[in-house]
Amino acid sequence: MFSLRILAKSDIGKTRDMNQDSFYAAKEDDEIKLFILADGMGGYKGGEIASSVAVYSAQNYICNNFQETPKERADILKLITDSMEYANLMVYERSKENEELKDMGTTLEVCLIYNNKVFIGHVGDSRVYRIRKNIMRKLTTDHSYVQKLIKDGEITKEEADTHPKKNMLVKAIGCNSLVEPDVMCKGFLKDDILLMCSDGLTNMLKDDQIYKILLDNSENPVAALINSANREGRNR
Numbered sequence: 331m332f333s334l335r336i337l338a339k340s341d342i343g344k345t346r347d348m349n350q351d352s353f354y355a356a357k358e359d360d361e362i363k364l365f366i367l368a369d370g371m372g373g374y375k376g377g378e379i380a381s382s383v384a385v386y387s388a389q390n391y392i393c394n395n396f397q398e399t400p401k402e403r404a405d406i407l408k409l410i411t412d413s414m415e416y417a418n419l420m421v422y423e424r425s426k427e428n429e430e431l432k433d434m435g436t437t438l439e440v441c442l443i444y445n446n447k448v449f450i451g452h453v454g455d456s457r458v459y460r461i462r463k464n465i466m467r468k469l470t471t472d473h474s475y476v477q478k479l480i481k482d483g484e485i486t487k488e489e490a491d492t493h494p495k496k497n498m499l500v501k502a503i504g505c506n507s508l509v510e511p512d513v514m515c516k517g518f519l520k521d522d523i524l525l526m527c528s529d530g531l532t533n534m535l536k537d538d539q540i541y542k543i544l545l546d547n548s549e550n551p552v553a554a555l556i557n558s559a560n561r562e563g564r565n566r
Contacts, residue, residue: 333358334358334363334443335358336355336356336357336358336365337550337551337552338353338355338365338552339552339553339556340352340353341530341556341559341560349378350369350370350371350372350377350378350380350381350436351367351368351369351370351381351528351530352367352368352370352378352381352382352384352385352436353365353366353367353368353385353526354366354385354386354389362392362393362396362442363442363443363444364389364392364393364440364441364442364443365440365441365442365443365524365526366385366388366389366438366439366440366441367385367437367438367439367456367526367527367528368380368381368382368384368385368436368437368438368439368456368503369381369436369437369454369455369456369528369529369530370382370384370434370435370436370437371434371435371436371499371502372431372433372434372435375430375431376425376430376431376433376434377434377435377436379424379431379434380421380424380425380431380434380435380436380503380504381436381437383417383420383421383424383504384417384418384420384421384436384438384503384504385417385438387413387416387417387420387421388413388414388416388417388438388440391412391413391416391417392409392410392413392440392442395409395412395413396409401444401445403447403515406442406444406449406515407449407513407514407515409442409449410440410442410449410450410451410511410513411451411511411513413440413451414438414440414451414453414503414509414511415508415509415511417438417503418438418453418503418504418506418507418508418509419507421434421435421436421503421504422504422505422506422507424504425504433505434504435499435502435503435504435505436454436502436503436504437453437454437455437456437499437502437503437528438451438452438453438454438456438503438511439451439452439454439456439457439458439470439526440452441458441524441526443518443524446517446518446519447515447516447517447518448460448515448516448517448518448524449513449514449515450469450470450512450513450514450515450516451511451512451513452470452471452473452511452512452513452514453473453501453502453503453509453511453512454472454473454499454501454502454503455472455473455474455477455497455499455529456470456526456527456528456529457469457470457472457525457526457527457529457532458470458524458525458526459524459525459526459527459537459540460516460518460522460523460524460525461522461523461524461525461541461544462519462521462522462523466525466537466540466541466544468537469514469516470512471512473499473500473501473502473512474496474497474498474499474500475495475496475498475499475500476490476493476495476496476498477490478500479493496533497529497533523544525540525544527540527555530559531555531556531559534558534559534560534562535555535558535559535562539558540555543555543558
């Protein structure tokens with residue numbers, strides 16, 4: 331396995347008074363190359379709690395079961411699925427403990443890099459991109475109302491950007507006792523770039539802007555993306 335350069339940061343942005351994103355990023359010398367992102371939703375502190383519970387639960391599940399899991403494609407994908415189903419149940423059960431946390435939920439992205447492959451689990455409208463040979467490709471499909479409208483041919487991608495219900499999810503972690511995540515396995519080669527991000531970035535910047543910022547700021551791309559998103563947020 332080639333060495334990885336890992337960069338991770340969360341920012342509250344310019345419109346919220348609370349950051350409801352949570353993440354886990356393995357260190358470069360960790361044996362398990364695991365990366366998790368969640369963007370919470372809910373009332374006061376609900377989204378913050380949902381995202382942190384989801385990340386913590388998925389991370390613990392995978393780290394506690396990785397060694398015993400056969401290293402075949404189907405087995406690792408099942409590990410990802412099981413970790414997200416477990417995280418879903420933990421958030422769902424937590425939401426029933428306190429009336430103020432009722433209806434809280436979160437997106438959840440899980441990426442596990444192993445043997446030149448990335449195993450991905452996805453629920454919600456946070457995203458995973460892969461950049462390879464100057465091409466940036468979105469690997470996940472948003473579980474959102476506007477994405478369904480696009481799929482059904484009722485609106486265009488451009489219209490989705492300004493749709494009044496663009497932030498409405500059709501699938502999230504913690505909203506029901508059961509959830510069915512999307513899981514996939516993709517190649518991950520030397521010099522590939524993997525980008526995990528919440529809609530705090532993609533609501534502010536289009537894909538071509540994100541790609542250009544990454545290329546133009548190889549020294550500190552995360553700071554450049556956050557600064558650009560915040561500038562865009564101030565202008566709206």
